[in-house]
Structure formats: structure tokens, C-alpha cells
Amino acid sequence: MTARPLAVLLPPRPEPTAPRLLAQTWLLAALVLALCAGTAWAQAVAQQTGRPGALAIMLRWAPLITSGFLLNVMVSVLAMALGTLLGLPLGLSLIARTRPLRLLGWGMTQFFRNVPWLVLLFYIMFLLPFELHLGGLVLPVPAWFKAVIGLALPVSANVAEIVRGGMQSIPEPQWSAADSLAFTRWQTISRIILPQALRRMLPPWMNLYAILTMATTLISVIGIQDGLTLTRAAIAAESRPELMVPMYIFLLLLFFAYCYPIARLTLALERRVQVRI
Amino acid sequence: MAHELGSPVVVVRDVEKRFGNYTVLREVSLTVRRGETVCIIGPSGSGKSTLLRCINGLVPISSGSITVGGREVADAKLDVRALRRDVGIVFQQYNLFPHRTALDNVMMAPVIVLHQNPAEVRARAEALLAKVGLADKMASYPGELSGGQQQRVAIARSLAMNPKVMLFDEVTAALDPETKKEVLITIQALAAEGMTCILVTHEMGFARRVADHVYFTDGGVIVEHGTPEAIFSAPTQARTRDFLDKIL
Amino acid sequence: MTGPVVDLFTWINSRTGLNFSVFTDTYDGERFITGLITTVELSVLSMVLSVLLGLAGLWMLGAGGFWRALARGYVQLFRNTPPLVQLSFFYFALGGVLPTLTDSRGAQVPAVSGFGWAVLSFSLFAGAFNVEIFRSGVEAVPSAMIEAADSLGYTRLQLYRHVLVPLGLRICLPSLTNNMVNLVKTTTLAYAIGVPELLYAAAQIWSEVMNVREMMDLLLVVYIVLVALLVWLMERWERALRVPGYTP
Numbered sequence: 001m002t003a004r005p006l007a008v009l010l011p012p013r014p015e016p017t018a019p020r021l022l023a024q025t026w027l028l029a030a031l032v033l034a035l036c037a038g039t040a041w042a043q044a045v046a047q048q049t050g051r052p053g054a055l056a057i058m059l060r061w062a063p064l065i066t067s068g069f070l071l072n073v074m075v076s077v078l079a080m081a082l083g084t085l086l087g088l089p090l091g092l093s094l095i096a097r098t099r100p101l102r103l104l105g106w107g108m109t110q111f112f113r114n115v116p117w118l119v120l121l122f123y124i125m126f127l128l129p130f131e132l133h134l135g136g137l138v139l140p141v142p143a144w145f146k147a148v149i150g151l152a153l154p155v156s157a158n159v160a161e162i163v164r165g166g167m168q169s170i171p172e173p174q175w176s177a178a179d180s181l182a183f184t185r186w187q188t189i190s191r192i193i194l195p196q197a198l199r200r201m202l203p204p205w206m207n208l209y210a211i212l213t214m215a216t217t218l219i220s221v222i223g224i225q226d227g228l229t230l231t232r233a234a235i236a237a238e239s240r241p242e243l244m245v246p247m248y249i250f251l252l253l254l255f256f257a258y259c260y261p262i263a264r265l266t267l268a269l270e271r272r273v274q275v276r277i
Numbered sequence: 278m279a280h281e282l283g284s285p286v287v288v289v290r291d292v293e294k295r296f297g298n299y300t301v302l303r304e305v306s307l308t309v310r311r312g313e314t315v316c317i318i319g320p321s322g323s324g325k326s327t328l329l330r331c332i333n334g335l336v337p338i339s340s341g342s343i344t345v346g347g348r349e350v351a352d353a354k355l356d357v358r359a360l361r362r363d364v365g366i367v368f369q370q371y372n373l374f375p376h377r378t379a380l381d382n383v384m385m386a387p388v389i390v391l392h393q394n395p396a397e398v399r400a401r402a403e404a405l406l407a408k409v410g411l412a413d414k415m416a417s418y419p420g421e422l423s424g425g426q427q428q429r430v431a432i433a434r435s436l437a438m439n440p441k442v443m444l445f446d447e448v449t450a451a452l453d454p455e456t457k458k459e460v461l462i463t464i465q466a467l468a469a470e471g472m473t474c475i476l477v478t479h480e481m482g483f484a485r486r487v488a489d490h491v492y493f494t495d496g497g498v499i500v501e502h503g504t505p506e507a508i509f510s511a512p513t514q515a516r517t518r519d520f521l522d523k524i525l
Numbered sequence: 526m527t528g529p530v531v532d533l534f535t536w537i538n539s540r541t542g543l544n545f546s547v548f549t550d551t552y553d554g555e556r557f558i559t560g561l562i563t564t565v566e567l568s569v570l571s572m573v574l575s576v577l578l579g580l581a582g583l584w585m586l587g588a589g590g591f592w593r594a595l596a597r598g599y600v601q602l603f604r605n606t607p608p609l610v611q612l613s614f615f616y617f618a619l620g621g622v623l624p625t626l627t628d629s630r631g632a633q634v635p636a637v638s639g640f641g642w643a644v645l646s647f648s649l650f651a652g653a654f655n656v657e658i659f660r661s662g663v664e665a666v667p668s669a670m671i672e673a674a675d676s677l678g679y680t681r682l683q684l685y686r687h688v689l690v691p692l693g694l695r696i697c698l699p700s701l702t703n704n705m706v707n708l709v710k711t712t713t714l715a716y717a718i719g720v721p722e723l724l725y726a727a728a729q730i731w732s733e734v735m736n737v738r739e740m741m742d743l744l745l746v747v748y749i750v751l752v753a754l755l756v757w758l759m760e761r762w763e764r765a766l767r768v769p770g771y772t773p
Contacts, residue, residue, distance in 0.1 A: 114752040115745055116710040119724060123741050214607035221609075221717050228610055235617075244618035252606045252614065259605040333676055358678040365676075372673035375771040376691050386677040389687055420770020438677065 058246055061234040065247075068230035069254045075148055075226070076213040082152035083212070084205075087159025092189070094164040105160070112157030117150075118218050124150035125222045147219040155212055162204045166197035203270040210262045214255060227251055283311030286442050286473050287332060292341035294327055294497075301327045303497045305341070309442065309475055309490075314468040316484035316505075317477045319494035320520060325477040328494075329444045332475070333364040346441050362391065365435030366444040369451055371427040373419040379406060379430045380415040383437045391438070398437070405433040409463050425456025429463055436467075443467065445476040481525060485509050493517045544736040547743060553730050560726025561747065567643055567712045567722055568751075572705055574648035579655025584685065586660055596656060603653035609714050612646040616718040643715040651708040658704060662697030663689045665773075695766055695773040702759040706752050723747065 093105030112120070128146050132139040170193050178188040220228040231251045235244050287309040294302040301324040309315050317325045330336040332343055334350050334357045343350040346363055373382050383402040387393045406415055409429040419427050428448055435443060445464060449457045461480065465487050468474050478484055484491055485505045492502040493512075501514045512518050534548040546553040585596035603611065620642060625633045637645070666689055674684045694701075716724045724744065731740040 111745075111749065114706065114710070115748050116713040116724070118713040118716065119741070119744050119748060122724075122728075123745070126737050126741065210605070214605075217607040217609040218714075228607075228613065232613075232617075241621045244621050245614075248610065248614040248618045252610055255606045255610065256602065260601060263601075263605055335672060335675060358680065361676055361678040368669065368673065370669055372669045374670065374673070374688055374692075376695065376766075376768050385687060386679070389683050390678045390680075418769045418771060420768065422770075434677070 054243055054246060057238055057240075057243060058250065061238075061247070062250065065227055065230050065234060065251060066254065068225060069227035069251070071144070071224070072213065072216040072219075072226050072255075073258065075144060075151065075216045075219060076209070078148045079151035079155055079216070080209050080212055082148060083155025084159050086152060086156035088163060090156055091160035091163025091167075094160060095167055097185070109157045109160045112154050113161065115154070117154050117215050118221060120153055121147065121150040121218055121222055124153070143222070143224050144219070147216075147222070147224055151212060151215065151218075155208065158208050159205065162201050162208065163197075165204070166201035167193055169200055170196050200273055203266045203273065206262055206266045206269070210259045210266070213259055213262075217255075227254065285309065286311050286313075286346060287475065288342075288344045289328075289332070290342045292328075292331065292343060293339045294324070294331060294336065295339045301497050302331070302338075305494075305497075305499055307492060307499065307502070309473060311473055312471045313489045314474045314487055315476070315490045315492065316488040317475065317492045317494060318479070318481065318484060318508075318520075319492075319500075323494045324497040325494055326446050329366065329446050329475065329477055332442075332444060333366050334360050335366075358390070362438050363441045364444060365438055365440035365442070366446065367428070367431050367435055367448050369447045371419070371424070371431045373427055373430055373434070375419050378416050378418055379411060379422065382419070382430055383434045386434065387437050402433070402437055405436050406430070408466075409433050410459065423456055424452045425459045428452065428456075428460045432460075432463055432467075442473040442475065445474065445478070447477050447479065449478070449480060479524070481509070481521070493520065495520065543739050544734060545739050545743065546730060546734045546736055547740075550734075553734065556721075556726045556730060557723075560721055560723040563640070563721055563726075564709075564712055564723040564751070567640070567647065567715060567720070568709045568755075570644045571647040571651060571708055571712070574644065575651035575655050575704075575708065576701075578648060578652025579659045580690070582652065582656030583659040583663060583690075586656070587681070587685075599649075600653045600656050603650055604657070608646070608650045608711055609717060611650060612643065612714055612718060615646045616642040639715070639718045639720045643712070643718065643720050647708060647711055647714075650711065651704055654704045654707075655701070658697045658700045659690075659693060661700070662693035662695075664693075665696045666692045692773070695763075695768075698759070698763050698766070702756060702763075705759065706755060709751055709755060710748070 090105055090109060093101050094109065096102045096105065124146050125143070128141060128149070130141055132141055167189070174192055174196070175188060178192045183192065217226060217228045220226050220232075223229075225233075228251065231247050235247050285308050287307075289305055289307045292302055292305045293300065305324075305328060307315070317328065319325055327336055331338050332345065332350065334355070338351055341351075345360060348360060348363075349355060350360060373379075374385070377385065380399075380402055383405060384395070384398050387398040387401075388395050403412075403415065406412060409432055411426060411429055411433070414422060414426060414430075419430070422430065432443075432448075448464075449460050452460060457480075461483050464474065464476070465483075468487055476484070476488075488505050490502065491505050491508040493500050493508060493514075493516075495516050501508065501512060501517045508517065509521065512521060531549050534545045538544050538549065547557040548554065582596045582600065585592040587593075616639060620635055620637060623636045626636050628634045670688055670692065671684065674688050679687070712722060713724045715722045716728065719725065721729075727740045727744050731737045
């Protein structure tokens with residue numbers, strides 16, 4: 001308490017949550033890991049009939065499944081980037097002062113938010129051409145690229161909602177104050193409102209990213225070799241039904257290990273934002 | 278208010294209450310007899326509200342003993358719910374259930390908790406609401422009532438359980454002077470009917486008129502107690518005099 | 526199949542080449558309607574089950590100890606893994622491990638059908654979110670309401686049933702609507718395990734009739750209408766629950 005001036009005026013600080021957060025993360029991860037390894041081991045014991053043990057098989061396929069999972073991650077990052085890029089102007093259109101623009105934005109947001117992601121994916125998959133002709137140039141459009149677009153569309157609508165919510169959470173006097181200083185509407189948004197709103201938009205945006213990451217498994221339905229497809233392929237190659245449980249648990253674990261920390265971080269950020277308001 | 282005073286209903290003996298290192302109540306003892314009206318006065322934060330919450334078991338005591346109708350409140354084997362049926366409490370912020378009408382608020386606990394016949398409870402609830410002057414507000418939701426009206430519904434809600442003793446926790450503190458009066462009249466009528474009442478209050482005039490016995494608390498201890506005359510006209514302790522000088 | 530609708534779509538087909546076979550061909554129409562009914566059944570059953578799971582989880586969170594840990598584990602596990610992998614795990618892995626039953630005609634049938642696994646999987650997924658939604662709703666109920674119910678002798682079940690859930694529900698209804706909309710959208714995943722819901726039926730039709738574009742457009746419209754209907758119903762419910770003078 002030595003070098004802290006005006007200690008009495010400082011608001012009570014919540015204890016830092018990081019150590020507990022970390023402990024919980026690892027506790028849960030360890031739990032699922034144990035479950036996974038335990039199942040595999042049990043299988044191995046039961047299968048001592050000359051064939052290789054389940055654990056060995058799991059280890060053999062783990063790199064392949066993980067590489068498929070990395071494709072999921074890559075698609076999620078790209079779709080999030082594209083979705084955010086599209087969602088920002090869409091969100092701004094929701095608070096536009098021109099009515100037709102606002103209505104158009106509202107219609108698009110509602111549409112892409114309320115249509116099943118899988119249906120949109122199918123739509124893009126079938127209706128985008130598999131190659132583009134630019135003059136004499138023939139550009140192939142790979143399936144994963146279509147998947148990115150198909151996922152980015154619903155993401156953009158959700159980003160738009162987050163942008164609108166974040167901007168509207170900034171108290172009205174901030175707008176009036178900027179008005180009275182003769183800022184243009186665009187200056188007010190870009191210099192005053194957005195910078196303040198960004199902090200509040202971050203937690204729901206991260207939440208959306210976690211949802212998107214989990215939704216990337218949908219691309220397996222349209223035939224892309226992602227984590228889920230490769231897990232199924234591994235199971236099919238071994239043709240041993242008792243391996244399905246540990247194989248799927250392994251894949252679930254990969255997603256959990258990626259998404260759970262994001263969820264915890266989102267929660268921590270949410271709390272911090274709430275404290276500051 | 279001179280009644281025939283009956284047997285002790287609430288007996289508090291050497292009660293201590295600590296929250297962590299902080300002692301809220303120290304060596305508090307008091308006895309409330311059947312039909313008696315007791316007022317507890319004192320500065321804010323002197324532990325008055327905590328004492329009330331200890332009496333109906335909402336807050337556990339650290340040491341000492343509290344009996345209500347001969348039942349030991351601190352007993353681990355005590356049926357807390359049975360105790361709370363005997364002890365009604367009315368809070369400063371009314372705490373009515375906002376999603377139910379005034380009549381429902383009064384009827385809910387007897388029907389749900391005591392499993393009494395809804396038709397009989399209804400008749401009793403209507404009589405109680407009429408008694409507190411709200412015969413025309415039975416179908417209103419709490420949000421449609423003034424603070425004083427809500428507080429009177431809260432009183433009726435507690436009375437519907439047929440308690441042996443009623444606790445009032447600064448029930449007029451959140452009200453404006455106009456509505457305050459309605460509530461105080463209701464409580465006075467209740468006391469006159471012989472209901473045993475313990476009030477934590479800042480209404481000195483009311484305490485003087487209605488109380489049979491007044492306790493002055495400060496810093497978690499009972500500094501002085503006696504008849505309203507004795508406390509208000511001839512306090513023996515300097516702290517009591519200071520307090521009364523400040524607020525009267 | 527005759528009538529103005531058939532005529533209209535036959536005319537559209539002749540003029541534009543767009544083939545909405547669902548409206549002009551009896552067989553396709555029936556398949557599509559069956560798919561629609563399956564989707565609605567999947568949605569409604571999963572909604573009901575997920576709300577029950579949410580309530581059970583809420584109750585367990587309040588019970589503390591082992592139950593609380595179990596509820597938390599359930600929520601985190603199902604919230605943070607892909608619903609499609611969950612469904613695959615249930616249908617392929619667990620369904621493969623479960624013994625088969627012999628039906629009345631002596632054929633081997635799985636103990637749980639694809640439809641059954643889909644309902645179970647979607648309910649567990651949406652239920653995990655419902656636990657969180659209900660928890661935040663109940664946490665937003667002022668603690669004074671709990672104190673009031675306690676002082677009237679409510680048991681924990683009575684407190685939840687008559688005070689916390691009715692009040693908390695009003696607070697969290699918008700989030701619940703959101704989650705239920707997501708659930709309807711999630712039912713399309715049942716396509717992956719061959720449950721003949723709407724998307725599956727549409728895919729069957731377009732792969733035979735080669736009218737991908739038309740079926741896709743129709744799908745989008747039908748899902749938008751389904752979601753709009755659900756939102757409309759939920760908003761009606763929200764209005765029905767509205768209490769005068771109370772804003773949750």
C-alpha cells in the first residue's frame with residue numbers, strides 16, 4: 001500500500017480471475033483427455049486378439065484428424081475475417097439515416113440471421129460456378145473457398161447486429177456532444193462512437209467466432225475433407241465399430257480445447273466491460 | 278397503549294452476531310410479551326435490522342439464544358419454515374411479487390406453503406385487504422400501486438399467515454409523508470388489536486404513542502430501554518440523549 | 526393434382542423454365558410436406574425437451590456440490606463442441622454400440638432411431654444454452670424477492686416454481702426466443718444422419734428432378750416463414766406474460 005495515492009478513493013477491485021480460469025480450463029481438458037484415453041485403453045485391453053490395440057490405432061490416426069481440424073480452424077478464420085468485413089458496413093446501414101438503406105440492411109440482416117447455415121452452404125456450393133472466366137483466364141473456385149463465402153454470409157449478418165447493438169449502447173449525449181462540436185455524421189461514428197463501442201462489441205464478436213468454428217464442421221456435409229470427414233474416413237478404414245466412441249471423443253476434445261478457452265476469455269472480457277460501464 | 282401483557286413470545290438472550298471480524302450485535306437481550314408493542318430505535322447501522330432478521334431465522338446468530346413461542350431459533354433441528362409461519366416480517370422495500378395481483382400476493386403463501394383451502398384463504402385475504410383499506414385494489418398489480426399501498430399489501434400478506442408476532446423493518450423509511458401516515462395507522466390498529474409487534478423505526482412520534490417498551494441500540498448493543506416516557510423524556514444515557522437531540 | 530396453384534406453377538414452368546415440382550407433382554409435394562412435418566416435429570420435441578433440461582440444470586446449479594459440478598460440466602461440454610459432431614457421436618458411435626432390437630416382423634432395428642438421436646442431440650445442445658439463459662434470468666431477480674419468500678416459509682421448490690422461474694422467465698424470454706430460433710435452424714443437421722426432414726426431402730427431390738435452384742429458393746422461404754412464425758408466437762407469449770406496472 002506504499003506507492004498507491006488516494007487508496008480510499010479507489011473502487012474495490014475484483015480479484016484477478018486468470019489463475020482460477022486457467023485451473024478450470026485444464027481441469028476440464030484433463031477430464032476429457034482422461035475419458036478419451038481411458039476408453040481407448042479399455043478397448044486395447046479388450047482387443048488382445050493379435051490385432052493392434054485401440055490406443056495404437058488412435059495414435060496412428062490422430063495426426064490426420066488433427067490436420068482436418070486445422071482446416072476447420074483455417075476456414076473459420078477466413079470466414080470470420082470476410083464476415084466481419086461485410087458485417088461492418090451492413091451494421092452501419094442499420095443505423096443509417098436514409099430509410100431505404102436502413103430497410104435494405106434490415107432485410108439482409110434478418111434474412112441471413114434466420115436461415116439455416118447448412119442451407120446457405122448448400123446454396124453457395126451449388127450455385128457458385130466451380131471456375132471463373134476472367135477474359136481468357138480460367139480461375140478455379142475451390143470448394144473450401146465457397147465454404148468460406150457460405151459461412152461468411154450468416155457471420156456478416158450477426159456481426160451487423162453486434163455492431164448495431166454496440167453503437168446503440170453508447171449513451172445519446174455522446175452523439176449530441178459530437179453534434180454540438182460540428183462533427184459530421186461519419187466523423188462522429190468513426191472517431192467518437194465506434195472506438196467506444198468496439199470494447200463492448202468484442203465479447204459478442206468472440207462468442208460468434210466460437211459458434212462459427214463449431215459450425216465449420218458443416219462443410220463436411222458438402223464433401224470437404226475437414227476434421228469430421230477425416231474422422232469418419234479413419235473409422236471406415238479401420239472398420240471396427242468399437243473405435244467410433246474414442247475417435248469421436250478425440251474430435252470433440254479438439255474442438256473443446258479450442259473453443260472453451262475462447263468462451264472463458266469472452267466471459268472474463270464481458271465482466272470487465274460491465275465493471276467499466 | 279396499556280394492555281394486559283401476557284406470557285413472553287420472543288425472548289432474546291445474550292445474542293452475538295458477527296460477519297467475519299465485524300460484530301454487528303453484542304450481548305443483546307430483550308423480552309417481548311404477548312400483545313406487547315416494542316420499538317427499536319437507534320442510528321443507522323446499529324444492527325437493528327439484523328436483529329429482526331435473526332428473530333425469524335433469515336440470518337443465523339453467532340452465539341446466544343433466541344426463542345419464539347418457546348422454540349429455539351438457533352437449534353439446528355429447528356423447522357425454520359414452521360418458525361417463519363409464526364413470525365411475519367415486513368420489509369422497507371415491500372418486496373411484493375410483481376407478477377401477481379395484490380390479492381394473489383396475500384393468498385399465495387397460505388395456499389402454497391400451508392396448503393389451506395383456496396376459497397377460505399380468499400375470503401380471509403379479501404377481509405385483510407379491506408382492513409388495510411385496499412378493498413378496491415385487490416386486482417391491481419404491485420406496479421400499479423403507490424408505495425404506501427404496496428406496503429399495506431405487504432402487511433396483509435404477512436398477516437394472512439396468522440403469525441404470533443409481526444416484525445416491521447423500517448417499513449415507512451422509503452415512503453413520502455402522506456403515504457407514511459396510512460401505513461402507521463394500519464400498524465397502530467394492529468397493535469391496538471393485541472398483535473405482538475416489534476418495530477425497527479425512525480418514527481419517534483409513532484414510537485412514543487404506540488410502543489409499550491422502547492429499546493435504544495447503538496453500535497450493536499442495547500444502550501438503554503424502558504417505557505416511551507422514560508426513554509424520550511428522561512433518558513439516562515448520554516448516547517441516547519445525543520441521538521434524540523439530533524433527530525428531534 | 527389440379528387447381529390454381531398447380532396451374533400457376535405449370536405456367537411459371539412453361540414461361541421461365543423454373544420447375545417447382547413440389548407444387549406440380551403429387552409425389553414431390555408429399556415428400557416435401559412429410560419433410561416439413563418432420564422438421565416441425567423435430568423442432569417442437571427438441572424445444573420442449575431442451576426447456577425441461579434447462580430447468581433441470583437450473584435446479585442442479587442451485588443444489589450445489591456434485592449436482593452443480595455436473596450441470597456446469599454438461600453446459601461447458603455441450604456449448605463448446607460442434608453440434609454436428611455431437612450428433613454424429615450419438616448416432617454413429619453410441620448408436621453403433623447400443624444393441625439392436627427385434628421388431629414384430631423379426632427384423633433387426635436399432636434401439637434408438639435416427640429421429641430419436643436427433644431429438645436427443647438437439648435437446649442436449651439447446652438445453653445447455655437454456656441452462657445459461659435461465660440462470661442469468663433467475664440471477665437478475667432481486668434477492669429481496671428470495672428473502673420475502675423465505676420469510677413466508679416457502680420451500681426451495683415453491684420458491685423456484687412461484688417466484689424465481691415466473692420472474693426470471695420474463696427477464697430471459699428474448700434470449701430464449703433467440704436460442705429456440707437457433708434450434709429450428711439446427712434441425713437441418715439431421716440431414717447428415719439421413720433423417721427425412723425438410724432439407725433431406727428437398728435434396729432428394731432436387732437430385733431426381735434436377736431443380737436445385739428452385740428447391741433451394743423454396744427452402745429459404747420455408748425456413749424464413751418457420752422462424753417468423755416461431756418469433757411471432759414467442760412475442761405473443763411475451764405479451765401475454767406482461768404485467769401492468771412491471772418491466773422485467
